[in-house]
Amino acid sequence: MTLPFRDVEGNLAAAGTAYTSVTWPGLRVTIHERHVKASVPSPVPALSSAIVGGGMTELDRVFNIYVDKHYRCDDPLRDIERLLAEWQEPRDLCSGLLTAVKLQHTSIQEWDGSDFGLLCCTTAGVSNAARAGSDRLVFDACGNEAEENSIRDAVYVPGTINIMLWVFGRMTPGAMVNAVQTAVEAKAAALADCGVRDADNGLSATGTTTDAIVLAVRQDQEDKPLIQYAGTATVMGAAIGRLVYDTVKESLEAGQWVRRQEGEPR
Secondary structure (H helix, E strand, O other), rough: OOOOOOOOOEEEOOOOOOEEEOOOOOOOOOOOOOOOEEEEEEEEEEEOOOEEEEEEEEEEEEEEEEOOOOOOOOOOOHHHHHHHHEEEOOOOOOEEEEEOOOOOHHHEEEOOOOOEEEEEEEEEEEEOEOOOOOOOOEEEEOEEOOOOHHHHHHOOOOOOEEEEEEEOEEEOOOOOOOOOHHHHHHHHHHHHHHHEEEEOOOEEEOEEEOEEEEEEEOOOOOOOOOOOOOOOOHHHHHHHHHHHHHHHHHHHHHHHHHHOOOOOOO
């Protein structure tokens, strides 16, 4: 299993342990007591759904921050910014994600080709698994209660699938969006094959209620072709699908392995 931050007994590796990319020179993913940090030497274009640093942006760091199963804060933006200040990390040029998945379950896989390189870093938890398109309790676009007060806690049920994709190559903006679409399809396929169900209706889950993704692209490699498509029938789409599928499944299986060792139900 490609779990660089877990020792042989399944515990979190020592703080500062680093995974160095073989496809993107200078890209490092390091483990810390409370977060996983992926960083590159200089800012690159990115597309992100992160709480901090979301949208079309530039970044040189992505933080995947652990919160425990009792986390119920109504202001995750404030919490991430407070932690970044505590770690003496600049607020600009970064994205910040939250996860209730233990950091030793982080899965990293890479793909290297002549036109681009790809690193995928994923944490996957499914306590709040959900099926897109099915009826469920919902919130408005600002995160406020849409119906009853009793459904507020549903937003903060521990879980979340967080995916980082780092592309050492060049892509059009349309291809970047296409890549995110392909990644989401691969995530849904992994959940289906793992038998993950929406707790509300028992149907196959397509994700969780709080999933996030960050796609960062080097873009300055003039010797690389400009990729215009990233669907499942393209080389890039196939690579993204394979890595996302494998890392989601690997991270989920790692969590199940730990729970089996602790005698807890899956």
